[in-house]
Amino acid sequence: MNRFELLNLLQNTIQDELVICNIGLPSQELYKINDRPNYFYMLGSMGLASSIGLGLSLAVDKKIISIDGDGSVLMNMNTLATIGNRAPANYTLLIIDNGSYGSTGDQKTFTNERTSLKDVAIGSGCQNVIECSGEETNENLQKALVDTNNSYVIISKIKSGNVPIKPIPLNAVTIRDRFRKEIGLVNYL
Amino acid sequence: MKISQKIINNLKSGGADFFLSVPCKLLANMITILENDKDIYYSAIPREEEGMGICAGAYLGNKLPCIMMQNTGIGNSVNSIVSLLQLYQMPVVFLISYRGTPGEPVGAQGGMASVTEDILNTLRIPMLQCNTEKDLDKISTFTNHAKVIESPVAILCNFNLMKDD
Numbered sequence: 001m002n003r004f005e006l007l008n009l010l011q012n013t014i015q016d017e018l019v020i021c022n023i024g025l026p027s028q029e030l031y032k033i034n035d036r037p038n039y040f041y042m043l044g045s046m047g048l049a050s051s052i053g054l055g056l057s058l059a060v061d062k063k064i065i066s067i068d069g070d071g072s073v074l075m076n077m078n079t080l081a082t083i084g085n086r087a088p089a090n091y092t093l094l095i096i097d098n099g100s101y102g103s104t105g106d107q108k109t110f111t112n113e114r115t116s117l118k119d120v121a122i123g124s125g126c127q128n129v130i131e132c133s134g135e136e137t138n139e140n141l142q143k144a145l146v147d148t149n150n151s152y153v154i155i156s157k158i159k160s161g162n163v164p165i166k167p168i169p170l171n172a173v174t175i176r177d178r179f180r181k182e183i184g185l186v187n188y189l
Numbered sequence: 190m191k192i193s194q195k196i197i198n199n200l201k202s203g204g205a206d207f208f209l210s211v212p213c214k215l216l217a218n219m220i221t222i223l224e225n226d227k228d229i230y231y232s233a234i235p236r237e238e239e240g241m242g243i244c245a246g247a248y249l250g251n252k253l254p255c256i257m258m259q260n261t262g263i264g265n266s267v268n269s270i271v272s273l274l275q276l277y278q279m280p281v282v283f284l285i286s287y288r289g290t291p292g293e294p295v296g297a298q299g300g301m302a303s304v305t306e307d308i309l310n311t312l313r314i315p316m317l318q319c320n321t322e323k324d325l326d327k328i329s330t331f332t333n334h335a336k337v338i339e340s341p342v343a344i345l346c347n348f349n350l351m352k353d354d
Contacts, residue, residue: 022309026342042273042274044271045269045273047242048238048239055248055249058247059230060250079235082232172277176278176279
């Protein structure tokens with residue numbers, strides 16, 4: 001299973017949860033599969049999808065899912081410590097770990113070698129850290145979304161590989177406003 | 190403590206209700222005040238760039254975030270300011286302890302001090318310089334201004350203003 005197939009599969013599980021999606025191909029694939037206003041596509045700032053979701057989960061009661069990648073988490077690994085100490089129960093971090101920098105040509109990341117994001121997350125204090133295969137991701141995400149008492153970090157190990165895709169045609173402020181409308185904060189759209 | 194209390198009061202009256210900090214000894218009193226304030230959210234965080242992301246998320250959830258840091262933190266955060274906060278037009282207040290300004294005992298702070306305002310100018314981030322206690326009266330309006338213009342703004346508190354607080 002590659003990322004495109006995994007993101008496709010998750011569409012049955014994700015309902016009205018607020019999703020912050022990682023830069024580049026993950027967002028582009030998600031947009032192509034099933035564009036929704038409750039999807040916030042992070043167009044720049046590699047590494048910060050996990051942090052944006054954390055900030056949002058501290059501000060609203062709805063369930064938040066940050067969809068991140070192994071390369072991006074490696075870039076902003078300190079945020080796992082913040083998540084480990086501060087994540088509220090409505091926060092789930094889903095790390096799609098394909099062992100490569102997919103958007104830049106599938107160069108290998110350190111999760112292909114000696115680095116285990118599961119161990120880093122546990123060592124950072126994160127609760128309910130689950131490492132699973134792509135096929136097992138849906139059931140683990142469902143478990144996280146029905147649990148109102150705990151935050152989760154799910155590391156989904158999949159194959160690298162991408163589908164041919166175009167940049168997202170939405171501009172950033174449009175993404176922002178339709179997302180905030182989903183939270184009930186915009187009444188002019 | 191008087192200066193620190195006044196800064197926090199003015200940030201709050203300007204609408205800031207979500208606070209993060211990467212510590213600085215000049216921010217220590219403000220951090221103590223925030224840790225005991227039940228009306229707002231406060232947390233320390235390990236790195237400023239991450240804080241820009243957390244602030245962005247808090248803004249999406251209707252908070253007016255304020256990140257407190259040394260001016261060195263601006264250097265750690267440039268891409269996240271431009272490619273996240275400014276790209277999506279998100280208001281965030283930067284409350285900056287301006288290390289390396291006159292009175293500073295650590296020579297190594299001089300380098301970032303000499304480029305801090307140039308960086309903020311290049312990023313077109315509105316700045317409020319606080320050199321005296323009277324300048325602090327402008328913080329409330331300036332904080333609200335971030336929300337009005339949907340942009341980050343920077344409040345710079347220089348060394349001598351903070352050192353004896």
